[in-house]
Amino acid sequence: MASSExxxxxxxxxxxxxxxxxxxxxxxxxxxxxxxxxxFFAFASPSFATIDNLGNILTQVSVTGVIAVGLTFVILCAxxxxxxxxxxxxxxxxxAYFTLQESYVNIPxxxxxxxxxxxLAVLLCAALGLxxxxxxxxxxxxxxxxxxxxxxxxxxxxxxxxxxxxxxxVPSLISTLGSGSIGGIPWIVIVAAIMLLAGHLVLTYTRxxxxxxxxxxxxEAAEYSGLNxxxxxxxxxxxxxxxxxxxxxxxxxxxxxxxxxxxxxxxLDSIAAVVVGGTSLFGGRGGIGNxxxxxxxxxxxxxxxxxxxxxxxxxxxxxxxxxxxxxIINVYAQRLRxxxxx
Amino acid sequence: xxxxxxxxxxxxxxxxxxxxxxxxxxxxxALLPGEIHxxxxxxxxxxxxxxxxxxxxxxxxxxxxxxxxxxxxxRSARDAxxxxxAMVHQELSVAPDLTVAENVFLGNQPTNALGLVQWRRMAxxxxxxxxxxxxxxxxxxxxxxxxxxxxxxxxxxRVLFSGARIVILDEPTSALSPPEVxxxxxxxxxxxxxxxxxxxxxxxxxxxxxxxDTVTVFRNGRKVTETASADTTKGALIEAxxxxxxxxxxxxxxxxxxxxxxxxxxxxxxxxxxxxxxxLQDVSFEARxxxxxxxxxxxxxxxxxxxxxxxxxxxPDAGTLIVEGKPKTFASTAAARRAGxxxxxxxxxxxxxxxxxxxxxxxxxxLDRISSLLLxxxxxxEIAKRQVEQLQIRPPVVGLDLGMLSGGNQQKVALAKxxxxxxxxxxxxxxxxxxxxxxxxxxxxxxxxxxxRGLAIIVLSTEPETVLSLADRILVLKRGxxxxxxxxxxxxxxxxLEAA
Numbered sequence: 001m002a003s004s005e006x007x008x009x010x011x012x013x014x015x016x017x018x019x020x021x022x023x024x025x026x027x028x029x030x031x032x033x034x035x036x037x038x039x040f041f042a043f044a045s046p047s048f049a050t051i052d053n054l055g056n057i058l059t060q061v062s063v064t065g066v067i068a069v070g071l072t073f074v075i076l077c078a079x080x081x082x083x084x085x086x087x088x089x090x091x092x093x094x095x096a097y098f099t100l101q102e103s104y105v106n107i108p109x110x111x112x113x114x115x116x117x118x119x120l121a122v123l124l125c126a127a128l129g130l131x132x133x134x135x136x137x138x139x140x141x142x143x144x145x146x147x148x149x150x151x152x153x154x155x156x157x158x159x160x161x162x163x164x165x166x167x168x169x170v171p172s173l174i175s176t177l178g179s180g181s182i183g184g185i186p187w188i189v190i191v192a193a194i195m196l197l198a199g200h201l202v203l204t205y206t207r208x209x210x211x212x213x214x215x216x217x218x219x220e221a222a223e224y225s226g227l228n229x230x231x232x233x234x235x236x237x238x239x240x241x242x243x244x245x246x247x248x249x250x251x252x253x254x255x256x257x258x259x260x261x262x263x264x265x266x267x268l269d270s271i272a273a274v275v276v277g278g279t280s281l282f283g284g285r286g287g288i289g290n291x292x293x294x295x296x297x298x299x300x301x302x303x304x305x306x307x308x309x310x311x312x313x314x315x316x317x318x319x320x321x322x323x324x325x326x327x328i329i330n331v332y333a334q335r336l337r338x339x340x341x342x
Numbered sequence: 343x344x345x346x347x348x349x350x351x352x353x354x355x356x357x358x359x360x361x362x363x364x365x366x367x368x369x370x371x372a373l374l375p376g377e378i379h380x381x382x383x384x385x386x387x388x389x390x391x392x393x394x395x396x397x398x399x400x401x402x403x404x405x406x407x408x409x410x411x412x413x414x415x416x417r418s419a420r421d422a423x424x425x426x427x428a429m430v431h432q433e434l435s436v437a438p439d440l441t442v443a444e445n446v447f448l449g450n451q452p453t454n455a456l457g458l459v460q461w462r463r464m465a466x467x468x469x470x471x472x473x474x475x476x477x478x479x480x481x482x483x484x485x486x487x488x489x490x491x492x493x494x495x496x497x498x499x500r501v502l503f504s505g506a507r508i509v510i511l512d513e514p515t516s517a518l519s520p521p522e523v524x525x526x527x528x529x530x531x532x533x534x535x536x537x538x539x540x541x542x543x544x545x546x547x548x549x550x551x552x553x554x555d556t557v558t559v560f561r562n563g564r565k566v567t568e569t570a571s572a573d574t575t576k577g578a579l580i581e582a583x584x585x586x587x588x589x590x591x592x593x594x595x596x597x598x599x600x601x602x603x604x605x606x607x608x609x610x611x612x613x614x615x616x617x618x619x620x621x622l623q624d625v626s627f628e629a630r631x632x633x634x635x636x637x638x639x640x641x642x643x644x645x646x647x648x649x650x651x652x653x654x655x656x657x658p659d660a661g662t663l664i665v666e667g668k669p670k671t672f673a674s675t676a677a678a679r680r681a682g683x684x685x686x687x688x689x690x691x692x693x694x695x696x697x698x699x700x701x702x703x704x705x706x707x708x709l710d711r712i713s714s715l716l717l718x719x720x721x722x723x724e725i726a727k728r729q730v731e732q733l734q735i736r737p738p739v740v741g742l743d744l745g746m747l748s749g750g751n752q753q754k755v756a757l758a759k760x761x762x763x764x765x766x767x768x769x770x771x772x773x774x775x776x777x778x779x780x781x782x783x784x785x786x787x788x789x790x791x792x793x794x795r796g797l798a799i800i801v802l803s804t805e806p807e808t809v810l811s812l813a814d815r816i817l818v819l820k821r822g823x824x825x826x827x828x829x830x831x832x833x834x835x836x837x838x839l840e841a842a
Contacts, residue, residue: 217695
C-alpha cells in the first residue's frame, strides 16, 4: 500500500522524469501516434504532406470536431452519448425541412424564414438532449442505454421528416458556414475551431468546467461536497446534443443534401476522436486539447489511407484496430496515473 | 464448561503483526465441540484478526494451530473451508440479484448428469433448510428484494447449513430485529446440540451473555480473560474490555466526565420523528449553536443513515428536519449545503478528490461564493493557503495532489472544505478514526474552535473516546432508536457502553 519508492516525504521536487512521463502518458501517447502516422504517410505518399492536403484534412474533421466538443464534456463526466450522430442527422434534416425546397423535392415540408428554421432546429436538438438528461438524472437510466434509445428515436424522427426523400436547400447562413469559405479558408473549419476554443475555455476557466472535471473525477465526492451532480450531468447531455445539432446542420450544408443515415459514421468517429486523444473513459482527465489531437490522428489516418494504395475495405479494419489500440492505451494510462498518485 | 473433552480447535501462543504493529500477542484460544464461544473487545482489540487466522484469511503468523489435536497450517481460506471452518463476515456478502435458493447454494448448486442446474430440487431444498431456520420466504424470489435483516439471516443460514464443524459469526445481530435475533439464537442452540462449535463476536454484550457458554475478552491484542458466561456480568465484561487504570498513552475515559449544563442558545436543527426502513425509528433531537452533540452507537445502529439524511443524500420515510425554524426537505446535497448544512463522511475517499491538488479540494464547496462564471484560481489558492496554515496541514503545498498527503492531513483537508464560509450545522462522522494521537488532538482542537465560533456540531462515532472527547451532550443510538441522552451529568466509557 504505502509505496515509499517516490519518497513523498522528500517533497515533490525531486520526483524525476520517469514518474512525470508516466503520469503524462495520456497526453504523450496520442501525440506520438499523430507524429508517427504523419511521418509514415508523408514517407509513403508524396501527395500527403502538402498545404492543400492539410486543408483537406482540416475540412474533413470539422463536422466531427464540432460534435466532439460536446462529447468531450460527456466523457469527462464518465458518461457516454451514443445519440450524437442521430441527433446531428435529425437536426440537419429539420433545418432543411423548414426551408423552401426546389419543386422536384417531394417532401410535404413547412418552409419558414431562415432564422426561424435554424431556431427550430436548435430547439429540436436541445429538446432531444433534455430528454437524454431527464432519462439519465431523473429516471436513472444509464447513459449508455438512454442514448441508445435516443439514437433510434432521433433516427425515427429523421425518417418521418424526409420519408425516404432527399432535401437539398438549407438557410443561406447555414449553407455559407457549411460550404463557403473566406480568404481561402473554409467557414466550416473556422466554426469548428471557434467551437473547440469555446469548449476549451468553458472547461478550463469557468466554474461549470471545474464542476465537470470534479464530477468526473469522483462523483461521490462531488455529491458530498454539495454539488448538484444531476444538474451538471443533465447540462452536459444538453450541451452534447446541441453541439451535435450544430455539426449536423453544417454537415448537411457541407454535403449538399439532407437524408436518412447520412451521419452514421460520425458516431464512431467522434467517440474515437475523444478517446484516441486521451480523455479518460473513467472521467475527470483530458479535455478539448486532447480531443484536437484525437481529431488530427483520425483525420490523418482517414486521409492518409486514401493517399496510399490500399484496399478500401481494409481501411475499415485498420481504423478498428487503431481504435482498439487507443482504448488499450487509455485504460493503461489511467492505471499508470493511479500508480503514480499512490 | 465440561472438562476432558478434546478441543476441536486449539491455538497456542499466536502472535501476528502488521507492518511492525502487533495485532495479536501470544494468544491462546481453544474451542470445544458443541460450544458457543462469545468474543468481545473494542475495535482493534484483535478479535477479527484472530478469526481471520482461523478462517485461513491471514496465513502468516507465529504460534501453533491445532485441529483435532493435529498441527495444521492453512495456506488459504479454501483450506480452512475444506477443514470444515466457515465464517460469516460483518459485511453482507450475498448476491442480491440472484434468487434466495441460488444464494443458499452459492458455489454448489445441485446439478444433473449434464451439469445443468436442477432448479426445482434446489428451490425445494433451499425452502426446507430455511424453514428449519424459521425463515418463510419463496426460494425463487430475488434476494435483493428482501429486507436487509432477512438477507443476513439467509446468509447465516447458508453458512450454518453448509455442514461446517466450526462456524464463526462476526457481528451477526447488528442488522437484525429482536424476533430475528431470537430465531438465530434458537438455531445456534440446535446446532450446538449437534456438536457444532460456534464463535460469536458481538458488541452487544447482552446477546453474548444470553447465547454463549464461554466468553473471552480481548484488549490490545491480548486475551484478557476467559470465563463461563454464567459466572460473569455485563459490567465485569466492560471493565475487562476497556481496562482500569488507564493506558497512560491516551486519556482512557474510564473515569466519569461531567457534561456541562445544556446550552440555551438558539436551536439550529430540530429533528422530529425521523424514520427510515430498517435503519431509524422515530429519532428526534435538537442541535444548538455553539454546542457539540455527540451521537454514539455500535456499527450499524443507524448513524450513517442519519448523517446522510441530514445532508440530503438519503430521503427519510417519515419525519421532518427543521433548520433554523424552517421545515426543510432537501432535494439534493446542494440544497442541504445552501441551507447551511455540511457533512464530513467517515470515508475520506468518498469526500475528496485524490487526483486533484489540495486547493481544488478545499475550494470545491465554496466555488459559487468566490466566482460567478469565471474561476479565480489565485483567490482559490489564497483561501487554501490560509486553511492549510490554520489547520497545520503538512506538507503546506496547496498545489500538491491530495493523494500525496497522509491520512490525518487528508482528514484535515476534508474539514477545511467547510471552514472558509462556516456552515450553520456541521455533521462529522468518525472525525478521528484511524488517526495518530497528534492528528487526533489537532482535530479535537479544530472542533472546539468551531464550537466557540457558534457552529452547531454533530459528531457521530462508534468509538466512545471520540464522542467523549468532543461532545457537550451525548445521545446513544441503538438499532435505529435513541435509547439514552446524557446531559449535565457524569458520563464515562462504561456508562456509554452500558447504555448501548
